[in-house]
Amino acid sequence: MSEFSARLTLPFxxxxxxxxxxxxxxxxxxxxMLVQLSVMGFDAITPPIAVEEGQIWALAPAxxxxxxxxxxxxxxxxxxxxxxxxxxxxxxxxxxxxxxxxDGTGWASAAIGPLQNLQxxxxxxxxxxxxxxxxxxxGSLFTHTGAGHQVKINKSSVADTASMLFQTDWSGxxxxxxxxxxxxxxxxxxxxxxxxxxxxxxxxTGMAAAPNGLSVQGQxxxxxxxxxxxVSQSAGQPNGAVLEQGETAQGSYLRLADGTQLxxxxxxxxxxxxxxxxxxxxxxxxxxxxxxxxxxxxxPPLVIGHASTPSADENDRRMLFCSNTISATxxxxxxxxxxSSTAGTADCILSVLAIGRWI
Numbered sequence: 109m110s111e112f113s114a115r116l117t118l119p120f121x122x123x124x125x126x127x128x129x130x131x132x133x134x135x136x137x138x139x140x141m142l143v144q145l146s147v148m149g150f151d152a153i154t155p156p157i158a159v160e161e162g163q164i165w166a167l168a169p170a171x172x173x174x175x176x177x178x179x180x181x182x183x184x185x186x187x188x189x190x191x192x193x194x195x196x197x198x199x200x201x202x203x204x205x206x207x208x209x210x211d212g213t214g215w216a217s218a219a220i221g222p223l224q225n226l227q228x229x230x231x232x233x234x235x236x237x238x239x240x241x242x243x244x245x246x247g248s249l250f251t252h253t254g255a256g257h258q259v260k261i262n263k264s265s266v267a268d269t270a271s272m273l274f275q276t277d278w279s280g281x282x283x284x285x286x287x288x289x290x291x292x293x294x295x296x297x298x299x300x301x302x303x304x305x306x307x308x309x310x311x312x313t314g315m316a317a318a319p320n321g322l323s324v325q326g327q328x329x330x331x332x333x334x335x336x337x338x339v340s341q342s343a344g345q346p347n348g349a350v351l352e353q354g355e356t357a358q359g360s361y362l363r364l365a366d367g368t369q370l371x372x373x374x375x376x377x378x379x380x381x382x383x384x385x386x387x388x389x390x391x392x393x394x395x396x397x398x399x400x401x402x403x404x405x406x407x408p409p410l411v412i413g414h415a416s417t418p419s420a421d422e423n424d425r426r427m428l429f430c431s432n433t434i435s436a437t438x439x440x441x442x443x444x445x446x447x448s449s450t451a452g453t454a455d456c457i458l459s460v461l462a463i464g465r466w467i
Contacts, residue, residue: 409464415444419454
């Protein structure tokens with residue numbers, strides 16, 4: 109039978125052995141040293157000057173002084189001397205909060221197990237199937253190891269999502285990423301249900317688009333999307349397109365975002381001598397025309413016009429444009445007065461412009 113145990117090299121009591129207490133105490137001393145092994149330091153070289161009973165050091169390969177020749181062993185202060193034990197592979201030793209394991213040649217940092225293909229990791233929080241990595245704390249840091257650093261978010265296909273979602277009380281409020289396509293999108297939400305795209309960067313051209321409009325210092329930016337459209341105002345401030353134009357059976361119109369409106373029409377007033385006697389007091393004139401504006405004004409506008417005729421006769425072209433009552437919706441009594449006493453038969457054309465405000 110061996111005189112020592114296989115793992116801790118504890119001395120056995122022998123049959124008919126004298127002074128068995130010596131052997132027993134030696135075994136107990138080794139047990140006290142090796143059970144819950146805690147050292148004062150790893151790779152120690154020089155014995156300390158001040159030392160207490162029971163303190164242990166894990167020695168370097170070539171220590172000095174009282175440790176000379178005991179490289180790689182455990183050294184425990186015992187009485188006025190040292191007890192040396194050769195560690196075996198698999199033994200654990202702690203130094204403060206550091207834990208090391210003996211690999212057969214030296215003390216190595218204890219591996220905490222393989223970190224590949226884990227089901228999840230929770231740091232200050234609990235992970236789940238949808239969030240395999242959960243971190244709770246005031247911040248997270250990703251830094252370089254000597255050069256640059258990239259954080260990568262990869263998706264399987266174009267139709268999938270790769271994004272960063274910002275939440276308030278677990279309800280989405282903003283999202284940045286590629287959502288359903290490969291364009292970079294910036295979205296916001298007030299309730300986590302209805303989302304608005306504020307900015308989209310086309311991945312093919314790099315061109316930026318603002319689907320819901322763009323403002324600078326609270327004012328809408330003029331762009332192709334709002335240059336021409338429906339003009340509008342709120343509290344006296346434009347909030348629609350810059351220009352609005354259109355045409356009806358009553359003529360064409362142009363509205364400006366500042367409230368200005370222009371309406372135009374061309375009327376055939378007919379024979380310039382339909383009325384009158386050709387005198388100064390009763391000149392020849394066309395029949396009066398009524399014009400309903402294609403878009404109503406906020407108040408009666410300024411109405412100006414020009415009377416013309418295709419006749420080659422100079423006398424036929426001597427005409428004045430005249431009007432009667434002007435309201436916010438209609439111009440009455442539009443006609444041309446002939447400045448000649450000679451008769452004319454060519455139709456008179458009235459080109460009329462109304463200028464005012466739509467708001």
